[in-house]
Amino acid sequence: MGKLDDESAAMIARVLRALTLALTFIALVPSLSDAHVGSPDVVFDGKAGTYDVRVIVRVPSVVPGLADVTVRVLRGDERRVLIRPVFWRAGVAGAPSADVATPVHGASKLYSGQLWLMARGAYSVYVTVEGAEGSGTVAVPVVSVATGRLGMSTGLGLLLAALGGLLLAGLITLVYAGAGESVVEPGTTIDPPTRRRARLMTIVAAPLLAMALLGGAKWWQSVDATYQTRMYHPLATRASIAREAGRPVLRFAVVDRNGRDLQLDPLVPDHGKLMHLFLIDSATLNGFAHLHPVYTGAFYSPLPPLAPGTYRLFGDITFETGLTNTLAGNLQLTREDSLLAASSTPGDPDDAWINASGAKRIDRIATVDTLADGSTMEWRSDSAKIRAGDETTLRFRVRDPSGTVARLEPYLGMNAHAVIVRDDGSVFVHLHPAGTVSLTAQRVFALRDRGDTTTRGRLKLGADTMQNAMPMAGEFSFPYIFPRSGSYRIWVQVRRDGRVVTGVFDVVV
């Protein structure tokens, strides 16, 4: 290859400089992360057929992205474990085939695997256990949303820019050589007209290549912009107190950018309620209410008797697609509202509230809280300190005033509910003994698989059959992964003798 003459070299250098600048700019776009009521890991304790399993799904922050799935067989003689991602609209029929989860080296009865979540929306991870007792499958609902954007490190950006520049220089050199050297016999020198032609070709080709490159950059920027508009953003809400016949009524609505009420997509009841709304005093964490508002364009509930102050609101809802969401908001309670609410009656028989400080959790020693009806709730010791990011099992036992383990009545279809909040409000989760998953979302998936939808894709839900009157054990546990370290308060609710009682505990993770 002949030497490039000075003019072409200077031009190529200019193009390269501009190109490096453009590529560096693209590489340096900051990565965004979105604040959410952050407890993204999914933990499920339950049965796959006859096998007891714990399933943990660590969802990716980007879509498409890889979800990490861990399956622990707690009881049963398994031979192998299969995992499969099912998208709500595609159903089992449209889902990719199952992957065999690999046994985790050095651990028994523990399996792991990765699944691609390709689309945004409600997914279910189908876990199948095969073994001596046949085969059993359970669906673990997972919400697939993009909460983040993967950024490129400056180093990698510069390296790619340099490599791209090299490629472009190579291309330009190829054009120059193709129009010049390649048309003359080997060993002979290029005559001036051919050289002029080659130079001309290069001068024409360089801006064309640069334009192709800029076009590529533009395309990528538009892909990125679309991705960002479709990233998960918490829905904006407005909470206020209205008066109805002299009584304070809490109004909670989803609003658009201009502050106008927004109608929600069709919801399905979870444990027979469209919303499970929690009010938590943000200053002291002492005031706590668990309410079930009615929905008529906005959510309404009589205000429970809480002390004046600023409250954080967390409202759990489930959409027909099986997608779950927590609406977050703030509410200022004045002294007058609080006084008027003192004599209010609950809007729903399952509403409950408490105004109490927590019992401090001391490691390795059981922590006991006395409940409103004289019974006690004990947080049973486990061997080690609770660590952020590790799976933990929170075990509780309720004893009646005489000291024997209490029989519980089902509260919202289950023997116990727990709410965990980080003291700054940045983490909120509503737990059941089955974990973080919404049992309604699980049911929605089962019904969709059976084909119980209308022609327009709407779901036909029968009466809620979750409620039953069977007495339940006074011992229960919640599987959970604390997302990060900090101070947390835990409210544990059970029903005894027709009354909902709440235990309050504090823990530092």
Ligand SMILES: [Cu+2]
């Ligand atoms: Cu509830």
